[in-house]
Amino acid sequence: MLRKKxxxxxxxxxxxxxxxxLRAADILWRTEGLTASGIETLxxxxxxxxxxxLIARGWELVKTHDLSRLIREAGKLDDRFKSxxxxxxxxxxxxxxxxxxGSDTTDLGDDYENLREQMGEMLELIRRSLxxxxxxx
Numbered sequence: 001m002l003r004k005k006x007x008x009x010x011x012x013x014x015x016x017x018x019x020x021x022l023r024a025a026d027i028l029w030r031t032e033g034l035t036a037s038g039i040e041t042l043x044x045x046x047x048x049x050x051x052x053x054l055i056a057r058g059w060e061l062v063k064t065h066d067l068s069r070l071i072r073e074a075g076k077l078d079d080r081f082k083s084x085x086x087x088x089x090x091x092x093x094x095x096x097x098x099x100x101x102g103s104d105t106t107d108l109g110d111d112y113e114n115l116r117e118q119m120g121e122m123l124e125l126i127r128r129s130l131x132x133x134x135x136x137x
Contacts, residue, residue, distance in 0.1 A: 008061050010055075011053070011133055021045035022119070039112070040099065042112075046091060068092055071085055072085075
């Protein structure tokens with residue numbers, strides 16, 4: 001857990017929050033399998049990684065959970081993000097379906113493994129684009 005004064009203008013803080021959520025999503029997947037919490041945590045990780053990337057590039061924070069909107073913004077800066085439009089739409093849809101009662105959750109998370117794989121590819125793009133925020137371990 002990040003225990004310090006944080007800033008919404010700090011890409012490093014966004015990446016730290018995102019990394020913690022991604023680790024939590026992976027632990028939930030390994031120990032519990034598909035869960036609503038796992039879907040939500042994966043979405044929150046993607047959201048924070050994207051916001052960190054955008055803020056590092058000078059973007060003014062917009063408080064949104066819509067990954068499609070964030071991918072469109074990232075795509076304006078780097079065309080390679082456009083390949084994640086389907087990922088963003090699918091994960092956002094799953095996020096909202098499990099977030100509030102009233103949706104059909106019958107097929108929720110059927111493609112979780114693919115979503116997680118896409119998340120890893122997007123994260124690798126962010127890491128390659130902003131190596132100064134991801135020092136070699």
